[in-house]
Amino acid sequence: NAGVTQTPKFQVLKTGQSMTLQCAQDMNHEYMSWYRQDPGMGLRLIHYSVGAGITDQGEVPNGYNVSRSTTEDFPLRLLSAAPSQTSVYFCASSSTGRNNEQFFGPGTRLTVL
Amino acid sequence: QQQVKQSPQSLIVQKGGISIINCAYENTAFDYFPWYQQFPGKGPALLIAIRPDVSEKKEGRFTISFNKSAKQFSLHIMDSQPGDSATYFCAVPSKGSTLGRLYFGRGTQLTVWP
Numbered sequence: 001n002a003g004v005t006q007t008p009k010f011q012v013l014k015t016g017q018s019m020t021l022q023c024a025q026d027m028n029h030e031y032m033s034w035y036r037q038d039p040g041m042g043l044r045l046i047h048y049s050v051g052a053g054i055t056d057q058g059e060v061p062n063g064y065n066v067s068r069s070t071t072e073d074f075p076l077r078l079l080s081a082a083p084s085q086t087s088v089y090f091c092a093s094s095s096t097g098r099n100n101e102q103f104f105g106p107g108t109r110l111t112v113l
Numbered sequence: 114q115q116q117v118k119q120s121p122q123s124l125i126v127q128k129g130g131i132s133i134i135n136c137a138y139e140n141t142a143f144d145y146f147p148w149y150q151q152f153p154g155k156g157p158a159l160l161i162a163i164r165p166d167v168s169e170k171k172e173g174r175f176t177i178s179f180n181k182s183a184k185q186f187s188l189h190i191m192d193s194q195p196g197d198s199a200t201y202f203c204a205v206p207s208k209g210s211t212l213g214r215l216y217f218g219r220g221t222q223l224t225v226w227p
Contacts, residue, residue, distance in 0.1 A: 004156075033214075040122070040219060041219060042117075042119075042202060042217045042218055042219035043202065043217040045215075045216075048214065058214070090157070092156075099144070099214070100144055100145035100146070100147045100162050100204070100206060100215065101159050101162070102159070104156030104157050104158065105156055106154075106155060106156050
């Protein structure tokens, strides 16, 4: 099993550009989520999904969109990148009922100039 | 919404010493309370978790102490080793309609000197 994979590993954008961060898992987990990690701020939830076709907002959803068309994939879209979105982004997955054990991907380091 | 306060922000310990990281939360929660460990350049990984009806759980050199009435729990690392140097996050589960969410503390950067 590859676990949770994320692409790209690094990305530099200019303000106003859009892009999609990819996340995939091969553990048949129902629950998937996106976090951003900023120095001294811990992990903040952006969006999450409890299954295909079902998504909801987390703590910091503004400027981001998600969709969940399959169990495996949960892409995160930045609509119009801003310097405040410079961060490290982590995707995570877990099985329903065991959400204390979330499996994290390796992260995407995004810089917005 | 769950407020989670983690302390200290950073911790320096001599090899062989005890590392203690504390976490406090506001709202009652009913699921497991986990600690995550993160090495530089990697994603966090589950280290140890405790059920809310248990006061202590030990796995090797790592122990969680849980005080449900005070809404606090802590991570103790006995005989700390340089390989334990990492960032540690506590997490608190939600309840109700947002069941399944985890609220993370801001992290503690642990450095163990050889």
